[in-house]
Amino acid sequence: MNDELTTDPSKPSQRMRAGSLSLTLTPWIVAAFLLLVLPFVFTNNSAITIMNQMWITVIFALAYNMLLGQGGMLSFGHAVYAGVGGFACMHIMNMSDFFAMFPLPVLPLFGGLFGMGLALIVGSFSTRSAGTVFAMISLGVGELIAACSVIIVAFFGGEEGISGDRTYAMPFFGNEFLQPIDVYYLTSFWVLLSAALMYLWSRTPVGRMANAVRDNPERAQFLGYSSRWVRFYSFVASGFFAGVAGGLFGINYEILTEENLNTASSGVILLVTFLGGVGFFFGPIIGAIVFTLLQTVLSLQTELWAFYVGALFLATVMFFPGGLAGILMMHVPAIKLGKAGGLVRPYIKTLVPALIGILGLAALVEMTFHVRHAATGDNEMTLFWTTFDSHAILPWIIAIGVTVVGLGLARATLPAMKEAWSEANSVGGKL
Amino acid sequence: MELILVNVIDGLVTGLLLFMLSAGLTLIFSMMGVLNFAHASFYMLGAYFAYQISLALGFWMGLLVAPLIVGVIGAGVERYGLRRVHQYGHVPELIFTFGLALLIEEMVQFVWGKNTMPYSVPEVLNFTAFSIGANSIPAYKIFMIFTSVAIFIGLLFVLNKTRVGMIIQAALSYPRTVEALGHNVPLIFMGVFGVGTALAGVAGVIAGPVLGTFPGMAFVLGSIVFVTIVIGGLGSLWGALVASLMIGWITTFAKSYNVQMSDILNAVGISTPENLGNSVFRDLWTVTSPQIADILPYILMVLILIFRPAGLFGKRES
């Protein structure tokens, strides 16, 4: 194996594009507006809690992508930086005298500083090389710190973790952050700020050098840049923003536990980032939103949610290695050519049957599961708002029929869609 | 003294079991560059298949058939999944195996449910082979040792004495050249992946009855397999063996003796502070060796990567 274990820039889908240094303001204004308005659309507390979780994951995933997408470093233990930042924040929360003179919105900054501190220490030896060596060191350090969480009880609180109360902070313009909605605006402020800072970072010379070191470390060295130090700077900055995410987690849930550090969390953030797409700055944002919805909302609907999530990942990796952002950005040339409109109808023709077919397949899976595992005599099951007897033959015929017809139609119309696709992406008129 | 001997045997069993997993993984990793996160999942599949077969045909048929099924599934995964993802680079490959591990665990739960399966040691081997002091050594452990040693010898023979082995060895070091010489490298990849996963399957079959057959068994094994091959040096069968045995013995001995950190520190001349109270360092002083036994391999790996990135027997970095 001569290739290093990094994102592969020779594949367009995995190349983080470098844009101009100037910051187009439009997307940011739209984002700020959305953040402001969303709580008026989704007013209940659970939706707000889920959105808080989403924004925290967004910051964390963006921080992770500073390593994976921009720096080409694959980390298996990034949760520890978020976790340690969060734990530090919980300890600040519990220093009652100090915390009482402390405005809560500043707390994530301290989380970031602690995350950065840890990244400074670990980065000093782990960033010497990229690829597999870096990946395995990150795995080892991650396991080590996660194991410490049950051993060093004074700092990590053992298995029950460290908890605190955010409302003991100094009131911030009279706000004590009692309700999730207050925390929502705090989180939104930080997500916007962190995202903007991370975007700007990727446009600074250090950020650009990170791309160069990822693509060709040797050549970067010849140009007079130490690839080791460039990696180190990215790593430390990423640790900072991970720590910010940890601090926000602490404010939101008022408790941090071992799960904030363990390798499962580190694995999840890798999946989230990849699902969204490592090749684009906004990829991890999409990934974080989609994954949080899957995890919290889909798991309310079905016990088999992890099965679907696993299948979704496999499908994404196999067919769209650029992630969800990659799928979106595939359409940019067509839009620039003004031919995107021609794609709408073939898309509807293929994707709608495909979706129905997939839902039919999911229905079959759910029905099999129900027949196998439900209580005896409990033959009734509800699926897609219809209740039926899972032991009768008719629902099976319908489900199989829907699946076959849906997928069959999708398959039949696929060539037409492919043709429309190449037509939309070719310059000039019809051949 | 008795306990030391017993621990040597126990550590050997643990180490050899680990070797069966890491042998396949190190071949796969060094040849294809794939950190196969689903490797432990194939181990789990081996145990479940063997359990299912043993219900109908008995343990021995399970031992024979289950690894074959696992190997075929592994080869199928390589042919229809990994090969497709291979063109995108190594990170997507890794994510693919990650997702695969998730999916396999879910599928196992789907089929067999979430409870522990009553898969147990066959009657023929369910007796005490011999005792050292009050400690009995079950015959099954002896069987495990012999099976894994036989597999190791078999692997060595195939790799060093057969034509296929030569090609594999060559493909390990110079895959492009081997391809240029007209060998079907994709086929070799598929074969190696199949054999590697089948070995994991064998490990599952023989470990299932002693370590428990439950949906979390792959997760519990976790990333220790990667640690083994990194310590041993990628692509080195001997390295995998040495590292596996080392990890087996280190963890076994660390768990068997209660050494406290304060004892060690006192021994090197640092005295325990008087008033530890609620200090952050309190817990560091009272750490015992069984508590950290399972993370010792990780510490070892980080140290080795810092000072000798090629691993103990490895010839090249990464």
Added chain:
Amino acid sequence: MKKFTKLSAVSALSLVIGASAAFAENIKIAFIDPLSGPFASTGTNGLHQFEFAADYMVNQKGGVLGGTNFEIVAFDNKISPKESLIQLQVAIDQGIRYIAQGNSSGVANALTEAIEKHNKRNPDSRVLFLNYAAVDPALTNEKCNFWHFRFDANADIKMDALTDVMAKDESMKKVYIIGQDYSFGKAVAAAAVKNLGEKRPDVEIVGNELHPIGKVKDFTPYSRKIVASGADAIITGNWGADMLGLGKSAIENGFDGPIFTYYAAGSGITAAFGESGKGRIRLISQGGINPIATEEARATYEAFEAKYPEGNIDQSRIFNVIGMLSTAIEAAGTADDVVAVAKQLEGMEYDSQWGGKVFMRPQDHQIIQDMNVGVHTDENIDFDYDNSGFGVYTESTVTMASMDSPTTCDMKRP
């Protein structure tokens, strides 16, 4: 898909238009426990027992408050504190006022604190926490609050009863204590040392150690130490795969004394121990299954087995939760005012169908009940576990165990 698919429409909509309590015709109990992941089997079995108990004990008998039914709404917390808190918020938004949880004291700690904060900050939507299995003593001592009710004996009470039985065995001279390295494992070890010291000062504790929870692949080295120490008995609080691993390994590697433990039945563990654990494993539990305590209980168990042939009633206290809650709601005359319901639950004496009285101690909301010590065997078993022929046969009973045990709880009532 179970009952919670019914929720699909509701929760999907609720995310869009906001939850509405208008759906709450039934009295809903949120069941927040792992339904996926490594601990899913325990969670799913608990859910089945809750659903069955609500249906069998309340709904089929005409409901409470003149015809209102109980409904169990399942939430999968993946045994993560974070997910539990999110699901708690979702449950509260759906108008649910009763939260049931049991697996993992870590999750229970997170939930009880979050519920206390929530009730303080939102007096209009207060909720009660029905803890049916998390046994960390802290929950009814320094961390106690008015909203938390524990329907299981805590680790101290269980150890007190267990050591009462152990102390009668004169031949036992050496004991080895081993447990999982977290709050519960430590509580078990501390209670064992304290109780043995009081009841049998002559017994020597030859080992007292903790191992990482859920991470040990092979318990052989631990069993070697136990055998080498010459212990006559093992005390452990292990559960799940850790219990099975430790027990099997100790027996295989030459340990020949009894293993005293808390959780070594059901969820496949009984079947996996099978013959090898016969007469060796002794566990503390509440509720008489073998021999069955009452004819009413027999009917209940048989109805349950008819519905879930592969399931077991391994947590009979769940039936006490449902029974006591419905009694309290009837007495309070309302299900919406949880303070009134909680005041009824405090100090309630309830005749359990599984034998004896149970009493919700008002000082700390800790249930007091008869504790049984049973043995893993296949003799005289009416109701086995895991369809294995093996079950737990009650050997001795401690009546109203730890009725007068002290508590450090300083309960603040609203």
